Amino acid sequence: MIAFRDRLAAEQQRKQSCVVVGLDPRFEKLPEEFQRLRPGEAVAAFNRAIIDAVEDLCVAVKPQLAFYELYGAEGFQALRETVDYARDKGLLTLLDAKRGDMGSTAEAYAQAFLHPQGPFDADALTVNAYLGSDGVRPFLDLAEHHGKGVFVLVKTSNPSSGELQDLETDRGQVFEVVARMVDAWNCEAVVGGTWPEQAARARELMPRATILVPGYGAQGATAEDTKPSFRADGSGAIVNSSRGIIHATWPDGPRHAALTMRDELRAVTGTLG
Amino acid sequence: MIAFRDRLAAEQQRKQSCVVVGLDPRFEKLPEEFQRLRPGEAVAAFNRAIIDAVEDLCVAVKPQLAFYELYGAEGFQALRETVDYARDKGLLTLLDAKRGDMGSTAEAYAQAFLHPQGPFDADALTVNAYLGSDGVRPFLDLAEHHGKGVFVLVKTSNPSSGELQDLETDRGQVFEVVARMVDAWNCEAVVGGTWPEQAARARELMPRATILVPGYGAQGATAEDTKPSFRADGSGAIVNSSRGIIHATWPDGPRHAALTMRDELRAVTGTLG
Numbered sequence: 001m002i003a004f005r006d007r008l009a010a011e012q013q014r015k016q017s018c019v020v021v022g023l024d025p026r027f028e029k030l031p032e033e034f035q036r037l038r039p040g041e042a043v044a045a046f047n048r049a050i051i052d053a054v055e056d057l058c059v060a061v062k063p064q065l066a067f068y069e070l071y072g073a074e075g076f077q078a079l080r081e082t083v084d085y086a087r088d089k090g091l092l093t094l095l096d097a098k099r100g101d102m103g104s105t106a107e108a109y110a111q112a113f114l115h116p117q118g119p120f121d122a123d124a125l126t127v128n129a130y131l132g133s134d135g136v137r138p139f140l141d142l143a144e145h146h147g148k149g150v151f152v153l154v155k156t157s158n159p160s161s162g163e164l165q166d167l168e169t170d171r172g173q174v175f176e177v178v179a180r181m182v183d184a185w186n187c188e189a190v191v192g193g194t195w196p197e198q199a200a201r202a203r204e205l206m207p208r209a210t211i212l213v214p215g216y217g218a219q220g221a222t223a224e225d226t227k228p229s230f231r232a233d234g235s236g237a238i239v240n241s242s243r244g245i246i247h248a249t250w251p252d253g254p255r256h257a258a259l260t261m262r263d264e265l266r267a268v269t270g271t272l273g
Numbered sequence: 274m275i276a277f278r279d280r281l282a283a284e285q286q287r288k289q290s291c292v293v294v295g296l297d298p299r300f301e302k303l304p305e306e307f308q309r310l311r312p313g314e315a316v317a318a319f320n321r322a323i324i325d326a327v328e329d330l331c332v333a334v335k336p337q338l339a340f341y342e343l344y345g346a347e348g349f350q351a352l353r354e355t356v357d358y359a360r361d362k363g364l365l366t367l368l369d370a371k372r373g374d375m376g377s378t379a380e381a382y383a384q385a386f387l388h389p390q391g392p393f394d395a396d397a398l399t400v401n402a403y404l405g406s407d408g409v410r411p412f413l414d415l416a417e418h419h420g421k422g423v424f425v426l427v428k429t430s431n432p433s434s435g436e437l438q439d440l441e442t443d444r445g446q447v448f449e450v451v452a453r454m455v456d457a458w459n460c461e462a463v464v465g466g467t468w469p470e471q472a473a474r475a476r477e478l479m480p481r482a483t484i485l486v487p488g489y490g491a492q493g494a495t496a497e498d499t500k501p502s503f504r505a506d507g508s509g510a511i512v513n514s515s516r517g518i519i520h521a522t523w524p525d526g527p528r529h530a531a532l533t534m535r536d537e538l539r540a541v542t543g544t545l546g
Binding site for chain 2: 024026064066067069070071072073074075076077080098099100101102103104105106108109111112113118119120128129130131132133134135153156157158159160161162163164165167168169170171174177178181
């Protein structure tokens, strides 16, 4: 079995791309042709169309779970179909769930989203570490056993992320403490592209981690802003855009936006050797 | 429209109970008669049986979302049925989701779980504030508008909760900073019954909040341990037990366990005036 981190790195090199396409579809914002369907079916069909348009340009898709839970059971069915479709197209699937709970509950979340015999079987999950290591360990254990990935929130891209994450503690800022935990856990991390300075520090504290960088595009981070999350050789990070791609003018906008993003990031990272 | 906090307090007084029953059913642990059904149906049927057994003894039920997501779309259907059934029986429904995300994503979670026209329409949701105020605000706004509640994780009951939550910052420990935020947001809080000392401090910092106390029973907190989460008059807190009730010996164990718990807590809080 190949570790998640290595699978992802191999795909980055093969496609010379570090683009992740965020699948955060809102029924009422979908092109008209999809709005004739029920919400769950519309979301699933739209995602298939997006995946078809961008599959050669990105390494992974990142469904944001809120936009599936919003449609109840049929939204969850759409999520399952999306994960399966993306996998069939050779894309890695990162579920943006930001789950975090303890013991048997964390285990149940891990089984739900990462277990090969579970309802979803995605490749990776985002996790919130506010509960500490016993809230993260069940995710790590299951992920390691099945070659899956765990991305722990270190520094999020939103404007108020500093309220807790930048607090000065007697062991550095809170996000630095979490970054050190991530390094000890030897898992992956989330660091917002909107905070280049903190990203440089996080990169330093987590030399082994793959960093998922949200915030590109609609949230304001430029390709240049994402640079500190990469290693000097251009490896070690993937960059997500959601609205900037999926809500670009239908039907050609999404592919065009993904292509532009890939090339802008390639200019920053150089060719991946 | 009556505020969530007032609805809950009125039920506590009416029933002279601060018991919350956690609905965290695992298919493979259900009594045999339920295991003949499909997992989703089994969970829904089991929950109905538990609700029938304890409805007069508790003020609310708290489904833990991991145990529904584990069964995919049919698990989500079971969650919906459970929420509806509990409401019909006059119980408040607290979804233990520990969600936390930003902007439009937080809004989507709030709509999914708390909106009267959403798929679930529960009474309250647990929320993780690691992202700061713009990750919590959308929950607060929707909740206020519809008389729903938001319980922010302040100090969780698990053994490693101190790794982040007890860090000393230049503004007090991390959980104290979050407690002050909760007070400013005027919402509710989660403080584990396993940490009586921190609970006393949290109670002091959040005089208005209703505190949801997990950790009673299976996790080791006694009725006495929960005392610091209550105000001097016995108001202001509710106490959850999950496994200790739902996995008590079928069929009479759950009711008996809920009754014992109610009376043990009553001995600590006194009669609610």
